[in-house]
Amino acid sequence: MRGNPEAHELLAPGNLAAVLALLAESPGEWTPIAGGTELMVAHAAGRLDAKKLVSLWGIAEMRFTRSEADRFVIGAGATFGDLRAHAELAAELPLIAKAASWIGAIANQNRATIGGNLVNGSPAADSSPAMLAYDTEVELISVRGTRRVAYSAFHTGYKRNVLAPDELMLAIHAPRRFAKHRQYLRKVGPRRAMAIAKVALGATALVENGAVNEIRLGAASLAPFPTRLHKAEAALQGRQVTAETIETACSELLAEARPIDDIRSTAEYRRHVGANLLKEFLLELGREPVP
Amino acid sequence: MSADWPAIRFIVNGESRAVRVPAMKRLLDVLREDLRLTGTKEGCGEGECGSCSVRMNGELVNSCLVPVLQAEGAEIETVEGLSSNGALHPLQQAFLECGGAQCGICTPGMLMAATHLLARNPHPSLAEIREGLAGNLCRCTGFIRIFESVIAAAGSTRGHRGPADHAR
Amino acid sequence: MGMSQKNRIVGASVPRKEGIDKLLGRARYVDDIEREGMWHGATVRGSIPRGFIRSIRFDRRTDWSEFTVVTAADIPGKNHIQLIVADQPCLADGVVNHCDEPILLLAHPDKHKLRQAVAGVEIEYEPLPPVFTIEESERQDVVVWGSDNLFKSFLLEKGDVDVGFAAAAHIVESEYRTDAQEHLYIENNGVIAEYDAESGVTVWGSLQCPYYVHRSLVAVFALSEDKVRVIQTETGGAFGGKEDYPSMIASHAALLAMKSGHPVKVVYDRMEDLAATTKRHPSRVRQRTALDREGKLLAMEIDLATDGGAYSTLSSTVLSRATLHAPGPYLCQNVRVRSRSWATNTVPYGAFRGFGAPQACFAIERHMDAIAAQIGMDPVELRRRNFLHDGDTTATEQVMREPVILDRLLDRALAESDFYSKRERFARENAATPIKRGMGIAAFYHGSGFTGSGERYLNSLAGVDVTPEGKVRVLVSSTEFGQGTNTVLTQIAAETLRLHYEDVTMAPPDTGIVPNSGPTVASRTAMVVGRLIERASLQLLEMLRAKAALGNEYSRDEFFAACERYRAGHGEVGSLVRYEAPPGIHWDDQRYRGEAYPAYAWAIHVAQVAVDTVTYSAEVEEFWAVQEAGRIINPVLAGGQVEGGIAQAIGYALYEKVILQNGHMANSQMTNYIMPTAEDVPPIHVFFEEIPFRHGGCGAKGIGELPHDGPAPAILNAIMDATGVSFTRIPLLPEDLFAELAPRPASVSTRPVEETATV
Numbered sequence A: 001m002r003g004n005p006e007a008h009e010l011l012a013p014g015n016l017a018a019v020l021a022l023l024a025e026s027p028g029e030w031t032p033i034a035g036g037t038e039l040m041v042a043h044a045a046g047r048l049d050a051k052k053l054v055s056l057w058g059i060a061e062m063r064f065t066r067s068e069a070d071r072f073v074i075g076a077g078a079t080f081g082d083l084r085a086h087a088e089l090a091a092e093l094p095l096i097a098k099a100a101s102w103i104g105a106i107a108n109q110n111r112a113t114i115g116g117n118l119v120n121g122s123p124a125a126d127s128s129p130a131m132l133a134y135d136t137e138v139e140l141i142s143v144r145g146t147r148r149v150a151y152s153a154f155h156t157g158y159k160r161n162v163l164a165p166d167e168l169m170l171a172i173h174a175p176r177r178f179a180k181h182r183q184y185l186r187k188v189g190p191r192r193a194m195a196i197a198k199v200a201l202g203a204t205a206l207v208e209n210g211a212v213n214e215i216r217l218g219a220a221s222l223a224p225f226p227t228r229l230h231k232a233e234a235a236l237q238g239r240q241v242t243a244e245t246i247e248t249a250c251s252e253l254l255a256e257a258r259p260i261d262d263i264r265s266t267a268e269y270r271r272h273v274g275a276n277l278l279k280e281f282l283l284e285l286g287r288e289p290v291p
Numbered sequence B: 001m002s003a004d005w006p007a008i009r010f011i012v013n014g015e016s017r018a019v020r021v022p023a024m025k026r027l028l029d030v031l032r033e034d035l036r037l038t039g040t041k042e043g044c045g046e047g048e049c050g051s052c053s054v055r056m057n058g059e060l061v062n063s064c065l066v067p068v069l070q071a072e073g074a075e076i077e078t079v080e081g082l083s084s085n086g087a088l089h090p091l092q093q094a095f096l097e098c099g100g101a102q103c104g105i106c107t108p109g110m111l112m113a114a115t116h117l118l119a120r121n122p123h124p125s126l127a128e129i130r131e132g133l134a135g136n137l138c139r140c141t142g143f144i145r146i147f148e149s150v151i152a153a154a155g156s157t158r159g160h161r162g163p164a165d166h167a168r
Numbered sequence C: 001m002g003m004s005q006k007n008r009i010v011g012a013s014v015p016r017k018e019g020i021d022k023l024l025g026r027a028r029y030v031d032d033i034e035r036e037g038m039w040h041g042a043t044v045r046g047s048i049p050r051g052f053i054r055s056i057r058f059d060r061r062t063d064w065s066e067f068t069v070v071t072a073a074d075i076p077g078k079n080h081i082q083l084i085v086a087d088q089p090c091l092a093d094g095v096v097n098h099c100d101e102p103i104l105l106l107a108h109p110d111k112h113k114l115r116q117a118v119a120g121v122e123i124e125y126e127p128l129p130p131v132f133t134i135e136e137s138e139r140q141d142v143v144v145w146g147s148d149n150l151f152k153s154f155l156l157e158k159g160d161v162d163v164g165f166a167a168a169a170h171i172v173e174s175e176y177r178t179d180a181q182e183h184l185y186i187e188n189n190g191v192i193a194e195y196d197a198e199s200g201v202t203v204w205g206s207l208q209c210p211y212y213v214h215r216s217l218v219a220v221f222a223l224s225e226d227k228v229r230v231i232q233t234e235t236g237g238a239f240g241g242k243e244d245y246p247s248m249i250a251s252h253a254a255l256l257a258m259k260s261g262h263p264v265k266v267v268y269d270r271m272e273d274l275a276a277t278t279k280r281h282p283s284r285v286r287q288r289t290a291l292d293r294e295g296k297l298l299a300m301e302i303d304l305a306t307d308g309g310a311y312s313t314l315s316s317t318v319l320s321r322a323t324l325h326a327p328g329p330y331l332c333q334n335v336r337v338r339s340r341s342w343a344t345n346t347v348p349y350g351a352f353r354g355f356g357a358p359q360a361c362f363a364i365e366r367h368m369d370a371i372a373a374q375i376g377m378d379p380v381e382l383r384r385r386n387f388l389h390d391g392d393t394t395a396t397e398q399v400m401r402e403p404v405i406l407d408r409l410l411d412r413a414l415a416e417s418d419f420y421s422k423r424e425r426f427a428r429e430n431a432a433t434p435i436k437r438g439m440g441i442a443a444f445y446h447g448s449g450f451t452g453s454g455e456r457y458l459n460s461l462a463g464v465d466v467t468p469e470g471k472v473r474v475l476v477s478s479t480e481f482g483q484g485t486n487t488v489l490t491q492i493a494a495e496t497l498r499l500h501y502e503d504v505t506m507a508p509p510d511t512g513i514v515p516n517s518g519p520t521v522a523s524r525t526a527m528v529v530g531r532l533i534e535r536a537s538l539q540l541l542e543m544l545r546a547k548a549a550l551g552n553e554y555s556r557d558e559f560f561a562a563c564e565r566y567r568a569g570h571g572e573v574g575s576l577v578r579y580e581a582p583p584g585i586h587w588d589d590q591r592y593r594g595e596a597y598p599a600y601a602w603a604i605h606v607a608q609v610a611v612d613t614v615t616y617s618a619e620v621e622e623f624w625a626v627q628e629a630g631r632i633i634n635p636v637l638a639g640g641q642v643e644g645g646i647a648q649a650i651g652y653a654l655y656e657k658v659i660l661q662n663g664h665m666a667n668s669q670m671t672n673y674i675m676p677t678a679e680d681v682p683p684i685h686v687f688f689e690e691i692p693f694r695h696g697g698c699g700a701k702g703i704g705e706l707p708h709d710g711p712a713p714a715i716l717n718a719i720m721d722a723t724g725v726s727f728t729r730i731p732l733l734p735e736d737l738f739a740e741l742a743p744r745p746a747s748v749s750t751r752p753v754e755e756t757a758t759v
């Protein structure tokens, strides 16, 4: 334990309004802490810069999953354990439940929140590829009100995002329109559990009249932040899935990916395995009977 | 100095407790230092090893990553609360007989993870056991006898040792 | 009660002696212990791989008057940790030889104050050129240790290799490498020390070898032996990693205790433990082999090098075991093994389960498959043709006087794993799937006990006594750290004395109470110390018969009654015995010839792997281990040793990489030092063939290290079967498989982005 607990203040106002008021009072001074699975690791390592923390844990207004007619609304405070346990969500948007089941292991899933995962903004975050593939929006809140932003526009750089200093992420809106889509998610980590992704790919695609009508490819660890693979998508949009388009899409991925070498893996490996995952998905997609 | 901190109250193994400690003190340290419940261990302090696993309101959590203020009002269960009146919990008995504990340092956390698993799923398959214990690292046993212990405790008859169940 | 039945307790899976305490969470590990008025200690370490210390400054933000500060100047005795060669300073004095070398110690009542204080000590260096690899060290243009960087070398020669090579039909040559491996015991290192001018130094700690720590403390404090007391606390895994380094931590804690006047606890956190303590030696082995037309070995020329790190610590003995295991379990008339251990500027490499044998075994067992591929022979058949048998001589010209049953082990392993039919099936199916499967095998031995004359030098003393409360106690300094010492030794005593398992306990592992039965290493406890306990028990019975009228047949009550009669007439009831070498054991340290080990345990491992060509990751799908390790004292515990060793060795082969940057471990966290989890370990099938060894405790040989020797080569052999590529280095990570297996399209060149992906 390298951090000093006495050097940090932690408040737990217990409701959303009080937290927002606190944030508004002195924007940037308070750091939210939800499940703490990022911040407490930093604390133990003596790298927690935040001196004042405000707890989001146990705030019911943030920990929920609601199904509406056209969407699921997932509270930012929902844990990955909550998401795995939500049968309706798991059935309709299985990539979310799948990603949730890969976050560390059970004890971590019981604490780690989806909001924390997305706000933390690791390029390797496991929920991100699914969030990108499902074309989600994030709802942000402050005393000034709420606003919605496409998740694909949420991250602006390595561990940077569009949140204002007095804002929280309140919820994720996931549209319920992927029942006919082919869906794919694969994480490549150093082992089967308790693994940070070296690379991951989430994808949804709709093939109509023999051609790709809609496709979203969300990648982890192929760029400084979770991102869509727009060039590879463009190479497939409106096309038939053939050996040739697969080849083109994969080379677009190879060209647009900007992975790094670090102690977890190499850029070359990440890029090429990323392309292999795309190919695996597209081969499956190509086999899909045309409705 | 300690009197300066507001009291934080919770229930540990059925008993109400109150501590006056900094709110960012880890639940792990509060259990071990303030309550002298040293059965819960620290192996990494980074959420990776599971030696510090306890149950908080019935959920398995790593106590090294819980600031104690977030445990306010919660019910905490630790390894010390497993046995009753000196009688081993069925999981403890199974670990003893099947060789599920060697050096013993992972054991308290492993027992809490296994308790949590069986509470959710009284007859887990081998794959479910593997998943349920994946956050608890054991460097001694290679896990095999831990799986057998859990199966024995669950009284599961689902053909463990059969090749089909062994294959993942 | 039937007292004459044979083996009521030995061979039974009685529950682990200290098991209930562990399961209730009431076993006391060092960090669970508080002493009255205790302070906490921390270590200020170097940050450069090699250089002179020019100045040490203390920042102004810290109130240093609250702290106790210890430097090398505070050491009353020798500033060296006592091991084979006392070259490692307890605290750096003017010069550092690796990044994590301890320089200065701090203690404070509040442990949270220590981190900032450590950061407040500023050390200025004059850097010297470092050496990081075996190759750099053997070039000797930068000398970082002694006059030539060479810790130790051995030459082992049998016959004349030149004659063998001259007659060869095939010559096969290759080089094999293994990287460092971290023990990753789940309990980090830690010690509590107290100092008292009258009674001296007392330490409690997580450790394997109380008398090693004792010896270092005697030297560091210049105290007489009776003024130093070392007590092992419950120890949460060791694997060799708590063989020598606890002497360092104990010295540090005791120095702080002396200067502060308080008990001091020094417990490392995971980052410090990973970065600063010992690891398995990296190795490079060059194999050059001559065979005749039938695939019989004619000559083996082996050049073996290990990286020993900054100080010699145990490198010479690790090298010795590597040398003796390098030729594998094969008969060959002409063998030359030349081995050297080199100094580099990293943390000293130390003891780790297998102790040089896993490195040597990786090379020879991978090489056997490389040979088979080159000469077009089935690798199983190649091994079978060359196996050692009873009466054969090893490379040290040790005659195999005990039965060698490699063929039987092999047949069983092939049958249990369905080796041939699986291998055929995979070969057929692989072409059509992205998952390539394969089967691989390894055959090997592990010498039990100290090498050569080691046991004779150790001259271990052990015994049993009987307390007035009617308990038999086993008196040894052999420690329990999960491997089963307590259980196995009490089983042996209970069996020999014909008592109940519950009648026998362990005396506390406290140098103030127990004799020096030698270090708890080298798979020697059941075999060597177990035999001492068996002999001491027999001697006790003889004594009770001669002097307390114990009958030939006796009940449990009669036994304890006789003990009380003896106590009334003669005083304390106890029996101590010293090590005696089995007859016919001769060892020539100079020529490296003779009985290298009193006994060998033998094994065949079979691995089934799957290589995913989408992700380039290799996984072990199933594993079989068939072994002969003498009499199995406790089948559940022995099985647990084998499974645990195999899991750890799967990590060694496929997952665990120590990443050194500037000689410092860059991945010193559990999140990026990757050991197999419950989801990664395959089903492991363990089978024992038992041939009791006359000179081992109730027939036992060593089992603890054996299982770590075989998995890495078996797995890489299986990967070769699956992919056709002969990989020669471990750990073999997906990135390495990718480098060999990926189809190479024109690589797209893009600039890597600047940010680092830390999560």
Ligand SMILES: Cc1cc2nc3c(=O)[nH]c(=O)nc-3n(C[C@@H](O)[C@@H](O)[C@H](O)COP(=O)(O)OP(=O)(O)OC[C@H]3O[C@@H](n4cnc5c(N)ncnc54)[C@H](O)[C@@H]3O)c2cc1C
Pocket: A031, A032, A033, A034, A035, A036, A037, A038, A039, A040, A041, A056, A076, A077, A102, A103, A104, A105, A108, A111, A112, A113, A114, A115, A116, A117, A118, A119, A120, A124, A125, A126, A127, A167, A168, A169, A170, A194, A195, A196, A197, B046, B047, B048
């Ligand atoms: C052992 C271990 C294993 C892990 N394995 C994985 C893995 O496999 N895959 C993976 O993706 N991740 C993994 N993680 C990281 C994962 O647990 C976190 O990213 C988690 O989802 C973060 O949520 P939290 O609630 O714990 O965040 P916290 O630590 O509480 O907060 C993280 C960040 O988000 C901010 N924040 C949290 N909630 C909000 C909000 N509502 N609005 C604004 N800001 C907010 C905080 O201020 C902080 O900056 C692992 C972590 C550990 C310790």
Ligand code: FES
Pocket: B041, B042, B043, B044, B045, B046, B047, B048, B049, B050, B051, B052, B053, B062, B063, B064, B065
């Ligand atoms: S100490 Fe909490 S997970 Fe390791």
Ligand code: FES
Pocket: B100, B101, B102, B103, B104, B105, B106, B107, B137, B138, B139, B140, B141, C186, C236, C237, C482
């Ligand atoms: S029993 Fe030692 S780590 Fe699990």
